[in-house]
Amino acid sequence: RLFILLSPIALFLTGCENDDDNNGTLNQVENIINYNPAENYKGTYDITLQKNIALEFCKVEGVMGTDEFIVRSQDSGEYTYVNWGYKYAGVQGDEYGYYDRVSYNDTILIGLGFSDTWQVGKYDLLLVRDNNYQVIDQFNFMVLKDIEVDITQAKGGVLKVKANGWDVATDAVIDSLEFIDKSTQTVVEKIASAYKGGNDYESIVFTKDKYQSGDYELWIARWNYGFRQKICDFSYFRYEFVNSDPMQKDANGNYYLQFYLDEINEGDSYIVTTESPYIGAYIDRNKKLDPANWDPETKIYTYTLDEDCWMADMEDGMTFAVRLTLSKISINVAGSNKLKL
DSSP states (O other): OOOOOOSTTOOEEOOOSSSSOTTSOOEEOSOSSOOOGGGSTTOSEEEEOOSSOEEEEOSOOSOOTTOEEEEEETTTOOEEEEEEEEOOTTOOSSTTSOOBSSSOOSOEEEEOOSOTTOOSEEEEEEEEETTEEEEEEEEEEESSEEEEEEOTTGGGTEEEEEEEOOOOOSSSOOEEEEEEETTTOOEEEEEEOOOOSSOSSEEEEOOGGGOOSEEEEEEEEETTTTEEEEEEEEEEOOOOBSSSSOEEEOTTSOEEEEEEOSOOOTTOEEEEEEEETTTEEEEEEEEEOOGGGEETTTTEEEEEOOTTOGGGGOOTTOEEEEEEEEGGGTEEEEEEEEOOO
């Protein structure tokens, strides 16, 4: 069988999902060469998808210049032929390195390059000789690896992500971050990655007004070839007033407002500010959140203004602003009324 190498990864064949391909042209064997993956100093690979990539395998003895290397997707069984060569001393292990099949070395460079044929997932590396192949090792294509996520500030619209593999483009932003509604799997928001390098954790800020209370996923997408990887799950609670006119008046003439609150912890406090251009501002400071005023099923908290509130002096038709500050989590909720109470 003649193998034609069109480019480092141009030849894309559909293979099978078992050990022998569907046409019977390739058979798995164990002893084309003697190779122990445990002796490969890089071991099994987690590879981040960059523009140019090469894998380096050491102690690969017995490979002939007429042999070929292919990679097989563990998900689809598809085969992709790749360029390879013996490594020259001093040549860096990247796609721009010089691949040579004449000057023998027990270190092999496998050029993966940049191609829309790759997907996030696991691949087997196969050595092919005549109609036989041997599984040499495997690697895992990822957009990011070694991911650590801090979601403690999600209530404020901030996620912090630490990872390896961010692609810092000099001429364009090639990574985008997608926020997915977990229940509907629809994209709520897509923002460009602002990664600049040098930071331990990257702060990712999303637009809180676009989100309802619920569960979400954060994904990263690279280029336009479908390279997508899930970064994390997180929950978001939308703090907002229950009524479009936040301030209401009950049958006894008491002014109150209601807002949604996900939980009450000991020491939680809040500030309510009502301000009118006609009279001025009234600030009710450092009120402790009282569980007696909160319905854990509806998540509604009811706040009643003090009896001496200046609202009693307001006249029908006046407008005023209402701002709620949940101090412990630094959340502000704003609204406005036209007084018709």
